[in-house]
Amino acid sequence: MPKFENPVIKELIEKYRRLWALNHAMSLMGWDEETYMPSKGVEERAVATAELRALYQELLLSDQFVSLVERAKAQENLNDYERGVVRVVDRELRIARKVPPSLTYEMAKTSSEAFMAWSEAKRRSDFSAFKPYLQKLIDLNKQMAEKLGYEEVPYDALLDLYEEGLRTRDVKAVFDVLGPGLRGLLDKVVSDGYYTVPSPLEEAKYQEEAMRRVNQRVLELLKFPQDRARLDVSPHPFTTNMGVNDVRITTRYEGFDFKRSLFSVVHEFGHATYELQVDPELAMTPIGSGVSLGVHEGQSRFWENVIGRSRAFASLIKPVLDQELGLTKGISEDDLYRYFATVRPSLIRTEADEVTYNLHILLRFELEQLMINGEVKVDELPEMWNDESEKLIGVRPKNDAEGILQDVHWAHGTIGYFPTYTLGNIVASMMYFAFSSRVGDIYSYVTRGDFDTVKSFLRDLVHKYGATYAPKELLRRQLGEEYNAQRLLDYLSSKYLKH
Amino acid sequence: MPKFENPVIKELIEKYRRLWALNHAMSLMGWDEETYMPSKGVEERAVATAELRALYQELLLSDQFVSLVERAKAQENLNDYERGVVRVVDRELRIARKVPPSLTYEMAKTSSEAFMAWSEAKRRSDFSAFKPYLQKLIDLNKQMAEKLGYEEVPYDALLDLYEEGLRTRDVKAVFDVLGPGLRGLLDKVVSDGYYTVPSPLEEAKYQEEAMRRVNQRVLELLKFPQDRARLDVSPHPFTTNMGVNDVRITTRYEGFDFKRSLFSVVHEFGHATYELQVDPELAMTPIGSGVSLGVHEGQSRFWENVIGRSRAFASLIKPVLDQELGLTKGISEDDLYRYFATVRPSLIRTEADEVTYNLHILLRFELEQLMINGEVKVDELPEMWNDESEKLIGVRPKNDAEGILQDVHWAHGTIGYFPTYTLGNIVASMMYFAFSSRVGDIYSYVTRGDFDTVKSFLRDLVHKYGATYAPKELLRRQLGEEYNAQRLLDYLSSKYLKH
Numbered sequence: 001m002p003k004f005e006n007p008v009i010k011e012l013i014e015k016y017r018r019l020w021a022l023n024h025a026m027s028l029m030g031w032d033e034e035t036y037m038p039s040k041g042v043e044e045r046a047v048a049t050a051e052l053r054a055l056y057q058e059l060l061l062s063d064q065f066v067s068l069v070e071r072a073k074a075q076e077n078l079n080d081y082e083r084g085v086v087r088v089v090d091r092e093l094r095i096a097r098k099v100p101p102s103l104t105y106e107m108a109k110t111s112s113e114a115f116m117a118w119s120e121a122k123r124r125s126d127f128s129a130f131k132p133y134l135q136k137l138i139d140l141n142k143q144m145a146e147k148l149g150y151e152e153v154p155y156d157a158l159l160d161l162y163e164e165g166l167r168t169r170d171v172k173a174v175f176d177v178l179g180p181g182l183r184g185l186l187d188k189v190v191s192d193g194y195y196t197v198p199s200p201l202e203e204a205k206y207q208e209e210a211m212r213r214v215n216q217r218v219l220e221l222l223k224f225p226q227d228r229a230r231l232d233v234s235p236h237p238f239t240t241n242m243g244v245n246d247v248r249i250t251t252r253y254e255g256f257d258f259k260r261s262l263f264s265v266v267h268e269f270g271h272a273t274y275e276l277q278v279d280p281e282l283a284m285t286p287i288g289s290g291v292s293l294g295v296h297e298g299q300s301r302f303w304e305n306v307i308g309r310s311r312a313f314a315s316l317i318k319p320v321l322d323q324e325l326g327l328t329k330g331i332s333e334d335d336l337y338r339y340f341a342t343v344r345p346s347l348i349r350t351e352a353d354e355v356t357y358n359l360h361i362l363l364r365f366e367l368e369q370l371m372i373n374g375e376v377k378v379d380e381l382p383e384m385w386n387d388e389s390e391k392l393i394g395v396r397p398k399n400d401a402e403g404i405l406q407d408v409h410w411a412h413g414t415i416g417y418f419p420t421y422t423l424g425n426i427v428a429s430m431m432y433f434a435f436s437s438r439v440g441d442i443y444s445y446v447t448r449g450d451f452d453t454v455k456s457f458l459r460d461l462v463h464k465y466g467a468t469y470a471p472k473e474l475l476r477r478q479l480g481e482e483y484n485a486q487r488l489l490d491y492l493s494s495k496y497l498k499h
Numbered sequence: 500m501p502k503f504e505n506p507v508i509k510e511l512i513e514k515y516r517r518l519w520a521l522n523h524a525m526s527l528m529g530w531d532e533e534t535y536m537p538s539k540g541v542e543e544r545a546v547a548t549a550e551l552r553a554l555y556q557e558l559l560l561s562d563q564f565v566s567l568v569e570r571a572k573a574q575e576n577l578n579d580y581e582r583g584v585v586r587v588v589d590r591e592l593r594i595a596r597k598v599p600p601s602l603t604y605e606m607a608k609t610s611s612e613a614f615m616a617w618s619e620a621k622r623r624s625d626f627s628a629f630k631p632y633l634q635k636l637i638d639l640n641k642q643m644a645e646k647l648g649y650e651e652v653p654y655d656a657l658l659d660l661y662e663e664g665l666r667t668r669d670v671k672a673v674f675d676v677l678g679p680g681l682r683g684l685l686d687k688v689v690s691d692g693y694y695t696v697p698s699p700l701e702e703a704k705y706q707e708e709a710m711r712r713v714n715q716r717v718l719e720l721l722k723f724p725q726d727r728a729r730l731d732v733s734p735h736p737f738t739t740n741m742g743v744n745d746v747r748i749t750t751r752y753e754g755f756d757f758k759r760s761l762f763s764v765v766h767e768f769g770h771a772t773y774e775l776q777v778d779p780e781l782a783m784t785p786i787g788s789g790v791s792l793g794v795h796e797g798q799s800r801f802w803e804n805v806i807g808r809s810r811a812f813a814s815l816i817k818p819v820l821d822q823e824l825g826l827t828k829g830i831s832e833d834d835l836y837r838y839f840a841t842v843r844p845s846l847i848r849t850e851a852d853e854v855t856y857n858l859h860i861l862l863r864f865e866l867e868q869l870m871i872n873g874e875v876k877v878d879e880l881p882e883m884w885n886d887e888s889e890k891l892i893g894v895r896p897k898n899d900a901e902g903i904l905q906d907v908h909w910a911h912g913t914i915g916y917f918p919t920y921t922l923g924n925i926v927a928s929m930m931y932f933a934f935s936s937r938v939g940d941i942y943s944y945v946t947r948g949d950f951d952t953v954k955s956f957l958r959d960l961v962h963k964y965g966a967t968y969a970p971k972e973l974l975r976r977q978l979g980e981e982y983n984a985q986r987l988l989d990y991l992s993s994k995y996l997k998h
Binding site for chain 1: 516517519520521523524525527528531535536537538539540542543544546547548550551553554725726727728729731741742743744745746747782783
């Protein structure tokens, strides 16, 4: 049965294709900028991107398109897919109409200046150079929240921007469980000591060419479809999708501690697999891609953490590592697994392990709420950061570079994004338990390299729907509950309290 | 002094930037399709491209843009650059308005079907499978010519599409000189025998990795600016420019007869150098890129033939070849030069040497005129092709694959394009003589690897103007004459009648 039958919806999808095409082009331009573009091409690329973005907004807000969306909203007896199309387009339009172009412009301009100030401030580890920009970006984000509107607190409006339907109270409820739970778990793991032993592999240097072969062979084991996807190199790993048959991931090669390159690949593979498994019938429609950052991060974390940082995966890929890198030859499977699954309180979020990671997010969530809902002097933020870090994670930054300046997000003007990382970790654990109860022990599949079964399960559970259902609705329908933080604690406890 | 001062022209340039941005995106999409795109991405890419192309047409033909162009045309006292902007935009608009969308659509659809039929027909060497498509494409091109309008013969309208201002009588005048001149030259070169000796290098196999290093090192010798340009691999070599600071070339690696890969690089380097040397002030404007196919081919042929296939260039790069490939170690510089500059009547245009190349074009020019101006039964074309080949080049195709089916152009619906290749060869020889008389013996510069002097000469002669002047006007202003075929004969005679 065709997914789209209502003639108004069909017309909407057809008209939307032009917006899709612009997104397609901008995705490619973004990918190219990080991978192959000659360095001096950056200025012309910036102009081209700004022009296409403005054109996109004009087409979206054109009378013709707006009235078509209004007609679509008035349709009755729509099926789930058709309702999904209306929901997604209406949401995009609503946001675009509420935020005045002057604010968007101001935000883009300030972010661009702020990013440069932040880069320099981080290099010199001096928050004061970034301070005025952060103040301005906080003000702009507050204005944004007012324009977007909210029911309870302004921060809600920003959360919703990154995760449809997410409210501050949802995130609070999550961290009410995770905060104490993770603190307790961390204490036990640290005092046990099994997972905290440093591995010599952390310092071991590798040849880029050899590591490239490792990553390619791991992707072959994972059955990454090379005719629909590709792996490239970029300073910061990411996934781009140009369509259901063209999804691209990147990794980086730092030359040491090879798991960083490896797990970037496995993480982005998880993002890519979501996009690659969206029902092809939804291609080029408003619902033809992953529904939200949180659900997306659930997919990447599932592959990176649940599958990748497991004993079964370590055993599976050890022959590849032994053959191509050589570094692991004298290392037992058990020690390789502990290298993958090390737990150790540390300062930098992007290098954090599964147990401490969400404490880094809790820290940012608390500060972001103060920035947007409360009254906080920007001056006080670095000290608050350091205090919170000590309290939550047990380590205190010695300077701003490893403290408040470590992440790029705020410099990009992005406030309200961080919580989606924790949602992702929760979703990944929910999917882990769903697999266990509906299919069986996932590690028996990993051991056999039977990733087809895993992928097919994920496709039917989440991927194939694309953005048909809003995130919370998708989770309720397919997993029986929304963001259930206890699942994450259970998964982590079952993993790190035994060995 | 700023190049653009008239306020209406400045407004036009600003509005045009959106069209430029769409072209930028489509260029990148085209480049990506030939280089890195996963194979199954092709369908979504085709849809995205079609949407952006349609959007481009709508913006170009919008009342707002058209009336701005009309206002620009009414301006007085414009400088050369401003007049160039008006000329280029008005020409594009005129063509877009004359050709009805239905005809454009029909042409695109038929070409796409014809291309598939041609591929299969060529594989089976059976013209009959392609025949009905060629007939239809000829009819469509005739319709196109009628819509575009012409003064003398319909074929003029098509020539003008590919080379602004070119008429059938121009091309006839060129071949009236080249036809007999090249035939006579070829006979002498063949009977002399020096340049016709086959080289063992034609059959010699190479390792792709080694050849990649050769190409990179040759580009370094040529001072290819790696921060503004790049070399990639594609089935058919080409150049794309995304802007004055982002120009990309490709080559291919067939594994034998290494000069094919090498001279593709040098040829495309010539195209790229034109774009890279356009005055940066013209960036993102309608005149910010090369003016025409013929002038462009002049640049590529200058580097490929005048510079690349010279004794001086052979000597210059021999150490690189010896070191990286090894194949040339036992070969004298003289024999290497003869391998580069071999002359031998052959069947395939793309593999033809400097002397016979334009005879291949003459053959196509004669057939195209018959197709468009005259009455010809499509049935008769293969036999006509073979007869002409025998008469002009002295070799007769044994089948359609090496005869009428060899080129893709007609299958793409492109009739009137081939003559620009010969114009390119003529322009290259004109530039060669200009360098000789104004600077000195070019080969003394090549011998020293002083390509900065050569590039700087070409920049001031042609490149920096972009599309400021129409092709014929540019040639008259900068070289004192239009397409002067005698120059090509003189250049070839001076090269191939001595040794």
